[in-house]
Amino acid sequence: MTRKTVGGKACRCPDTTPESCVQDDEVLTQWAIVNPNDTEDPTFSRQPRPNDYDSAVSLVRGRHEPDEAFKQSVGKYPDTKNRSVVARYTSAREVRGAGLAVVHTPGRISGSLHVSVVHPPEDPLMLQQADWPADTQNRFDNCFTNER
Numbered sequence: 001m002t003r004k005t006v007g008g009k010a011c012r013c014p015d016t017t018p019e020s021c022v023q024d025d026e027v028l029t030q031w032a033i034v035n036p037n038d039t040e041d042p043t044f045s046r047q048p049r050p051n052d053y054d055s056a057v058s059l060v061r062g063r064h065e066p067d068e069a070f071k072q073s074v075g076k077y078p079d080t081k082n083r084s085v086v087a088r089y090t091s092a093r094e095v096r097g098a099g100l101a102v103v104h105t106p107g108r109i110s111g112s113l114h115v116s117v118v119h120p121p122e123d124p125l126m127l128q129q130a131d132w133p134a135d136t137q138n139r140f141d142n143c144f145t146n147e148r
């Protein structure tokens with residue numbers, strides 16, 4: 001299944017393209033929700049969630065504390081009464097090296113640091129695959145192994 005929505009949220013930053021706006025050296029933050037009763041490790045997305053409008057995995061440009069990364073992505077701070085947020089980090093170079101596209105997708109939010117990770121990488125503004133192959137999911141997940 002493919003949907004063509006990443007292109008509609010792609011940035012118009014000057015002197016670059018949405019696909020190359022995020023520099024290879026930039027740190028990217030991924031956040032995940034943890035419920036207080038969970039005994040297992042937090043589950044970070046390894047592919048687009050089934051109901052994601054975008055068919056992309058959302059990351060945030062830069063290194064952010066978990067609650068801040070959540071706010072950058074969702075638009076408000078998390079309700080921490082019943083859950084907490086955790087984060088892990090990688091770089092655009094790592095993600096691109098895994099065979100994925102890293103696209104700056106601020107949408108209509110001025111200054112947004114929202115980033116979409118897209119498979120396949122060839123034409124990410126037009127084509128996004130919702131179901132990633134297992135080896136692609138593993139390569140993406142492995143981008144984060146050095147820092148948690």
Ligand SMILES: [Zn+2]
Binds near residue numbers: 011012021022104
């Ligand atoms: Zn941009």
